[in-house]
Amino acid sequence: MTDSWVDSAERIGSDLHLVLSGPGGRRAALIRALRDAVRDGRLAPGTRLPPYRSLAADLGVARRTVADAYAELVAEGWLTARQGSGTRVAERAEPLRPAAPASRKAPPRAPGPRHDLRQGSPDGSAFPRTAWLASYRRALQHAPGEAFGPGDPAGRAELREALAEYLARARGVRTEPGRIVICSGFAHALRLLFGGGVLRGPLAVEAYGLGFHRGLLAAAGVRTVPLPLDEDGARVDRLGRERAVLLTPAHQFPTGGPLHPARRAAVTDWARARGGLVLEDDYDGEFRYDRKPVGALQGLDPERVIHLGSVSKSLSPAVRLGWMVLPEGLVDAVLAAKGEREAWASVLDQLSLADFIASGRYDRHVRRMRQRYRRRRDRLVAALAGHAPHVEVTGVAAGLHAVLRLPPGSEASAVEAAARHGVALDGLAAFRHPGTDMPVTDGLVVGYAAPPEHAYGGALEALCGAMPPP
The missing domain is CATH 1.10.10.10 (Winged helix-like DNA-binding domain superfamily/Winged helix DNA-binding domain)
Incomplete structure (x- = not known):
């Protein structure tokens, strides 16, 4: 045969x-x-x-x-x-590979900064590898056969159920698994909501925020209208005929501080009266240090607030998982935007995160990191108080970064001085909406989460050496 x-x-x-x-x-x-x-x-x-x-x-x-x-x-x-x-x-037969043409060689990578104090990333060295591996193994062992099929565009039911319980307990979110849609992170959620035609502009946004998000919205044809900020957060009294507003109510990004309770009530009243929506970016809601974390805005009106979250700060941006907690009337539209064969988040990662949350490992990891980041914040504040007492440190009650207020006109030179000292960080101007009429404030946005523990002292020393004189 x-x-x-x-x-x-x-x-x-x-x-x-x-x-x-x-x-x-x-x-x-x-x-x-x-x-x-x-x-x-x-x-x-x-x-x-x-x-x-x-x-x-x-x-x-x-x-x-x-x-x-x-x-x-x-x-x-x-x-x-x-x-x-x-x-x-034959063992002596060596392969004769042709040399790659010079034009196709990758250019050498420029060396990175010695100290990365840019905002946005947690300490990668603190990723809970052992605990995550245990959840991954358990998820893989107990995954039903249908988990390896095409899947559900809403995401695995196990993860949506675990999130519904966790978000209710830890963030005060009022929802059920059927109103949660799993995505790959906050940017993916924006693409689905606006690029997918679920929502339309104009969209009110805070006068300071990530330019990447503004660019993403602009690419989807969405006009953004900046809202001024003060010590109580976004001036929601300036809302007009916009269809929706995007806020960071637990901890304004990047200036710091929660949205005042009166304004939280006012913005949900506006959404009900206008028939509009509030998009709540809960980007680091778990990391509050001086008192109990501020609950989610979504709890005030689940039918007018879209709660958006991810594990990019609490675990790692490498775990490409986020979620949308939606008003009931938007679930079908978001699933239609996602499509039947959309590039969904890995099912095995979803099942692992579900186990990680349900087993209590996620809570333990967040508590441990909250303590670590609080110590780092305290070290940052103490170092600046000792070496540059004229620099005001703000926005430190929560989150993974602080804002250093500088004298007018000194921001650009301070960023350059930091670079000369081997420190990568951002100036406050990088986050300013180009259409805002707010007075310009000079400052530095300093992330204190990313450096590994052994390198943090050196990073603080270099930062203090780069501070402008009084």
Whole structure:
């Protein structure tokens, strides 16, 4: 009985792809193809070749053709043949890989800064590898067979159920699993809501925020209208005929501070009266240090507030998982925008996060990181008080960054001085909406979460050395 291609592949452990072409008949073509495969490294030294009959059936040639080709290559030293070991690529046959053209070489990467104090990232060295691996293994072990199929665009039910319980307990969110849609993070949520046509502009935004998000909205054709900020957060009394407003009510990004309770009530009243929506970016709601975390705005009106969250700060941006807690009337529209074959977040990661939350490991990790980041914040404040007491440190009651207020006109030179000291950070101007009429405030946005613990002291020393004089 003739061996099939699958049978031969099973016996040698890998597929052997050969193209027979050129002059001299099938035997000569096979010899050339095998020589080329050894030269360019596709057949490494020691690789066992298929038996005569298997390769002949695969290539559609006579068994004698393969036997003769093998014999000639053995005689030339390309192959070896031993009783009981089969035919293999000779160990001394080195692959002759052509050098890559100079024009295709990747340019050398510029060395990064010695100290990264940019906002936005947690301490990667503190990722809970052992605990996450335990959840991953358990999730993989207990995953039902249908979990490896096409999946549900809303996300795995296990994760939505775990999130509904956690968000209610830890953030005061009022929801149920059927109103949660899993996404890959906050930016993905914005793309689904606005790029997918679920919502339209104009959209009111805070006068200071991430330019990346403004650019994403602009690419979707959404006009953003900046709201001024003061010590009580966004001036929601300036809302007008916008269809929705995007806020960071737990901790304004990047200036710091929660939205005042009166304004929280006022913005939900505006949404009800206007028939509009509030988009709540709960980007670091778990990390409040001086008192109990401020609950989610969504709890005031689940039908007028879209609660958006992710694990990018609490765990890692490498775990591409986020969620949307939606008003009931928007769920179907968001799922339609997501599509039946959208590039969804990994099912195994979803199941792992569900187990991580349900087992209590997520709570323990957040508590541990809250304590670590609070110590780092305290060290930052103390270091600046000792070396640059004229610099005001603000926005430190929560989050993973602080804002250093500077004298007017000194921001750009301070950023340059920090770079000379090997410190990467951002000036406050980088987050300013170009359309706002707020007075310009000079400052530095300093992230204190990203450096590993052993490097944090050096980062603070370099930062203090870069501070402008009084």
